[in-house]
Amino acid sequence: MQNSASHIKYGRQSGLGANRRKWQEVVKHKYFYLMILPVVLFFLIFAYVPMYGVVLAFKDFNYMLGIMDSPWNNFQNFRDVLSDPNFKHAFNNTLFISFGRLIIEFPIPILLAILLNEMRFGRLKRIFQTVFTFPHFISWVVLSGIITNILNDQGVLNQILVLFGFEKNSILLHNGSFLGLLFTSNIWKEAGWSSIIYLAAIAGINPELYEAASIDGANRYQQMKAITWPVLRNTAAIMLILAVGGIMNGGFDQIFNLYNPAVYERADILDTFVYRSAFVDSTGFGYSTTVGLLKSAINCLLLFGANFVVKRVFKEEGLY
Amino acid sequence: MKFKQRVKVGVALLLAVGTVLTGCGKGEEKSPNTSPGQASEPIELSVAVWDIQAGFDAPNAKNDTVYNDLTKKFNITIKPVQITWNDWQEKAKVWAASKQLPDMFANEIDMGLYQTWAKQGVLKPLPDDLSPYPNLQKFMSDESVKPLKVDGKFYSIPRFGSEEIGDARLGRPIRYRKDWAEQAGFTKEPQSFEEFLAMTKAVMKQHPGIAGLTINSKGYLLTQFLGSFPEMVFSSNWTQENGKWIPAFTSERAHTGIQQLRTLYTDGVLDKDFAIQKDADGTNKFLSGQSFALYGLEGVTDDQLATFKKANPGVSASKAIGYMNIWPAADGKRYTMAGAPYWSNTFFPGTLSDEKFKRALQVMDYMLSDEYRVLGINGIENVDYKVENGQYVSLLKQDETLADKYPVTSKLVWLAAWDPLLYKGKKVVSSDPEAAGLMKLQIDTWNRFKQEDSTMPVNFEFNAISTPAKIKFAALDPNIMDDIVKVVLGKGDPIAQWKEIVKGYDAKGVPEAIKEVNEEAAKRGIK
Numbered sequence: 001m002q003n004s005a006s007h008i009k010y011g012r013q014s015g016l017g018a019n020r021r022k023w024q025e026v027v028k029h030k031y032f033y034l035m036i037l038p039v040v041l042f043f044l045i046f047a048y049v050p051m052y053g054v055v056l057a058f059k060d061f062n063y064m065l066g067i068m069d070s071p072w073n074n075f076q077n078f079r080d081v082l083s084d085p086n087f088k089h090a091f092n093n094t095l096f097i098s099f100g101r102l103i104i105e106f107p108i109p110i111l112l113a114i115l116l117n118e119m120r121f122g123r124l125k126r127i128f129q130t131v132f133t134f135p136h137f138i139s140w141v142v143l144s145g146i147i148t149n150i151l152n153d154q155g156v157l158n159q160i161l162v163l164f165g166f167e168k169n170s171i172l173l174h175n176g177s178f179l180g181l182l183f184t185s186n187i188w189k190e191a192g193w194s195s196i197i198y199l200a201a202i203a204g205i206n207p208e209l210y211e212a213a214s215i216d217g218a219n220r221y222q223q224m225k226a227i228t229w230p231v232l233r234n235t236a237a238i239m240l241i242l243a244v245g246g247i248m249n250g251g252f253d254q255i256f257n258l259y260n261p262a263v264y265e266r267a268d269i270l271d272t273f274v275y276r277s278a279f280v281d282s283t284g285f286g287y288s289t290t291v292g293l294l295k296s297a298i299n300c301l302l303l304f305g306a307n308f309v310v311k312r313v314f315k316e317e318g319l320y
Numbered sequence: 321m322k323f324k325q326r327v328k329v330g331v332a333l334l335l336a337v338g339t340v341l342t343g344c345g346k347g348e349e350k351s352p353n354t355s356p357g358q359a360s361e362p363i364e365l366s367v368a369v370w371d372i373q374a375g376f377d378a379p380n381a382k383n384d385t386v387y388n389d390l391t392k393k394f395n396i397t398i399k400p401v402q403i404t405w406n407d408w409q410e411k412a413k414v415w416a417a418s419k420q421l422p423d424m425f426a427n428e429i430d431m432g433l434y435q436t437w438a439k440q441g442v443l444k445p446l447p448d449d450l451s452p453y454p455n456l457q458k459f460m461s462d463e464s465v466k467p468l469k470v471d472g473k474f475y476s477i478p479r480f481g482s483e484e485i486g487d488a489r490l491g492r493p494i495r496y497r498k499d500w501a502e503q504a505g506f507t508k509e510p511q512s513f514e515e516f517l518a519m520t521k522a523v524m525k526q527h528p529g530i531a532g533l534t535i536n537s538k539g540y541l542l543t544q545f546l547g548s549f550p551e552m553v554f555s556s557n558w559t560q561e562n563g564k565w566i567p568a569f570t571s572e573r574a575h576t577g578i579q580q581l582r583t584l585y586t587d588g589v590l591d592k593d594f595a596i597q598k599d600a601d602g603t604n605k606f607l608s609g610q611s612f613a614l615y616g617l618e619g620v621t622d623d624q625l626a627t628f629k630k631a632n633p634g635v636s637a638s639k640a641i642g643y644m645n646i647w648p649a650a651d652g653k654r655y656t657m658a659g660a661p662y663w664s665n666t667f668f669p670g671t672l673s674d675e676k677f678k679r680a681l682q683v684m685d686y687m688l689s690d691e692y693r694v695l696g697i698n699g700i701e702n703v704d705y706k707v708e709n710g711q712y713v714s715l716l717k718q719d720e721t722l723a724d725k726y727p728v729t730s731k732l733v734w735l736a737a738w739d740p741l742l743y744k745g746k747k748v749v750s751s752d753p754e755a756a757g758l759m760k761l762q763i764d765t766w767n768r769f770k771q772e773d774s775t776m777p778v779n780f781e782f783n784a785i786s787t788p789a790k791i792k793f794a795a796l797d798p799n800i801m802d803d804i805v806k807v808v809l810g811k812g813d814p815i816a817q818w819k820e821i822v823k824g825y826d827a828k829g830v831p832e833a834i835k836e837v838n839e840e841a842a843k844r845g846i847k
Contacts (some may be wrong), residue, residue: 063442064670085827153531153592154610173809174598260595261802262809279410281795285417296348 054296056062056289070286087291090273093266094295097182097255098247104183106243108191113198114224129199132192144257147185148172172258175266182267186254193232194239201235237316245303248295259305270295354359363679366399368411368425369735373402378727386695387728393409394683398732401425405599412667416442421669424680426735427478428664431467438470441670444677445473452628453685464660466784476665477684481738486775489656490766491641492543492553495606498642499635500527512647513547513580520589523612532589534602536616538801541581541594541808543615546646548576550655555800556793558782558837561697563847565782565837567793567830569800570822576650577813578807582814590708595805607631613644619742621759622721622750629754638757643765645772657777660783668734687736696733699726699739705748712748781846787836792829799828 026033053067060073081087112132119125135143150156151171158168171177205227213223250269261265272293278288303319311318375381388734391397401422403411409426411507415421416437429437437443450457458657459465459480468474482488501507510516512644536542545552551559551568559568568574584590591611593600606614607624608631620628621639628637648654668677675678686692698712699703702787705712716722723730741747749756803821807814 061417062421062440063437066419148596152596154529166710168592170592201396261805262595264802264806276798280798282793 021214034189047195054289054293056286057293059286059288061284061286073239073286077286078294080287081290081294086268086273087270090268090270094248094250094269094271096266097250097269100179100183101186101251102247103242105187105190108187108239109194110198110232112191113195113202113232115229116195116199117202117228132195135189136193138189140257141252143185143189144254147181148260151181172260173262175263178259178263178267181258182251182254185258186251187320197239198232198235201231205231234261234316237310237314238319241303241306241310241319244306245299247302248299327337332784341572349831356543362395362397364397364399364402364675365424365676365680365683366422367735368401368403368408368422368427369731369736370405370408372400372728372731375728375731378724380724381727381728382522384698384726384728386726387732390686390729390732393686394679396679396683403427404467407646419669419671420665423670423672423676424664424668424684426664430791430797431794433659433795434468434475435470435791438473438475443475444668444670444672445475446681448473453681455688456681456685459688463663463780464662466780467660467786469667469784469847470786476667477665477736478660478662479666479734479737480662480688482661482743484661485658485778486656486770487661487743487778488659489769489773489775490762491657492540492546492615494543494613494615494644494646495617496642496644497523500612500641501642505633509645510647510842511719516644516647516754517583517587517589520612521587527612531591531605531611533584533615534591534605534611535594535597536603536614538594538805540602540615541800541804542577543646544581544584545574546576546776548580548649548651548655548656549573550657552577552647553657553776554659555804556797556844564834565841566834567613570825570830571802575818577651578804578814578818581804581808582810583733590808595809619762620755622752622755623753624843625755627635636757637754638761641758643761645769654773655776656769656773658778660778660780662738669709669781686735687733692733693737693741694746696729697827698746702734710745712746714748714751716751718751781844781845782841785837785840785844785846787833789829789833789836793833796825796828800825 056067056070057077058072058075059067059070060076062070065071108115116125116129116132119128149157152158153168153170157171161168169177171181209227209310210223213227218226248270250271252269252271252275255267255269256272256275259272274288274291274295277283277291278285279291307320323414332711362705375384387398399422401426411428412425412427412429413433416424421442434443438445446456446460450460456477459478460474462483464482464485465474465478468476468478498522500523501519504519504526506522510519524530524532535543538553542553542555549559549571551557551571553571557564557568559571560566561571561573581590585592591597591605594602602611602614603617603624604627605611606617617624620641625637628635628641632640646654646656656815668680672680677844687696694701699716701707702715704716704722704725705714707713716725743763745763746790747759749759807817807821810817
């Protein structure tokens, strides 16, 4: 009895002590905490607070009653969405395009980072890095205008084709070529930017490792294989988890600005479908929220799944 | 030093947090003194009409006499709420959901959403007694506004562009380079689709690199149906076949137009970029001498004329650009577009106070009067124009435009109505002989088509039928248009593809809509 009482007393003291120590740590690093406060507020206000809107997926949205007071509709939105052939179509397209991005686009920044790392001339390396990174800062609205102008019937590409006696090509109007364009243009735009994180990981490698390997007679390829890649693997695993977690996104900005009715069959993804159902077809906000919620739920499951696979199967560090 | 550092960090953080919170905060609403019963109190009305902000931002905005007189007359101030042609429909839906609708806003929503908004109280109903607003009363008693009644009340004011159903006869015009056609040996309008095709191909041969036919925007593609099945000029239209009402796109009579559109595309006549173009790209190509014919361009604005002059130096626009009368349909008649003399509406939010609403209706009533229509479009009599022998003659100096002189009015004038003056002969004739020539051609053609052509079938009594499945069908309109584009761009038999697409609409509620609509039509005795 006495023991247990002293144990409780000790435990409480220990708990209080831990809390005090934590608080002391916070006070010690108060400027760091203050600096992160706006970011936390940003996410709270713009990401977490609006989340209450997902209840719309379960409601028959009434414009006057608003989100919270609209009546519940007994999962009618889910029945509508799941029985809509256009949703199924958009769902399949999203999966197809996203897996395509994972297979085709995901490895490119890794390769680019490794190639840039292998460049001997520092200045040239920086020039290449700037050239590859720059397209990231052009918005898809602008870029799609440029791409359309290059690829349209009177565009530069067709003029060159005609000049050399070939037939004109309508890349934007055919499903196959349009998908190819989606992947290549996104690689062109984003590969440089995405490679920064891998370059940062490479920058953290102790140069002595390369020197030691070089003395041991390892060539560049062997150095890359034995030193660079093991370091990159963990970063790549984290990026892979994040990419899989965003697999249902598909790339709204790019597709919305480039697609047209001729390629809806393969290019209409869930995000463009949500946009059209909310703003063009007037299907209603409840309907589009339901599609959005389903999309987020699948993304969430995939994120956890990918994290599990990376940790258990590939024995890499996961996100958590 | 440490204290200074703390102060700096503290101030920086306060600013950052303040910025975030300010961004999220609801803008402070200036609440004008609008206590009921004090009609003479100044009132602020927020107004959304296309590009209105540009009018208020113009350097001469404060000196806009017409606008200043309007605000004085009704003791109002107007708070502009910007919409553009790229975001106007999306904005209205977002505003409605967030209860931020402007006090008066021009827009267009499909019938389903209109009824939903009316029933949910998003929109304010017009008073039953419109006698205090005589102009409004006149327009609201027109037969064409019947479909806008929800449970016996109107929830919008249509933005009339004319007065009769046939006044829209130039709404789907075919423009062409008459001079090029004559050079190619075609001095008469084509009598059939085949003649049109031959004419266009002959011109294209003489002008390599041009497109044969461009379209103003995707909807204008359906102009093609005027020559075979005019009801299909709008993809959401209905038609009567063997005593039964059906959506026009499901009729076999649509096949001719579908086949013709495919032919135009595969024969290289229809602009290859029509599906990926932005609105007005096709018109710009036509004006820039890059296409022979154009579906669109009812009238030519000063800016468009300048584009033409720049691209076609030494060419008289009024002589070179013609209106092509559509070839006769199978029944031997040439059809022109017809329908309700409005395509959009001005709405008022359900939350608008009665006092503000009353003032807004007074303003609308005035804006619909002949006095304001003439003032808003022509400027002030004997200052900007004079009437000479029944003709409205411009008094503007060279390089002076009404839009520069009255920048706010030049945008606001479109809130209540479109331009009904032109065909009444009340529009100022430009001092530029080319612009004057083009306007004369437009009026002459309108009168010619009135004599020579028939208007497409329109039945307002039928249009007024509203059933749940019909409303759902109306929302499919954009999908039907996209499907037409898909067939035009497709390969293989277009009719087989079209039939397959039409069949697909069975799962989207079309049979239910047909059933409901016919039952209701029978009940109302509509034939």
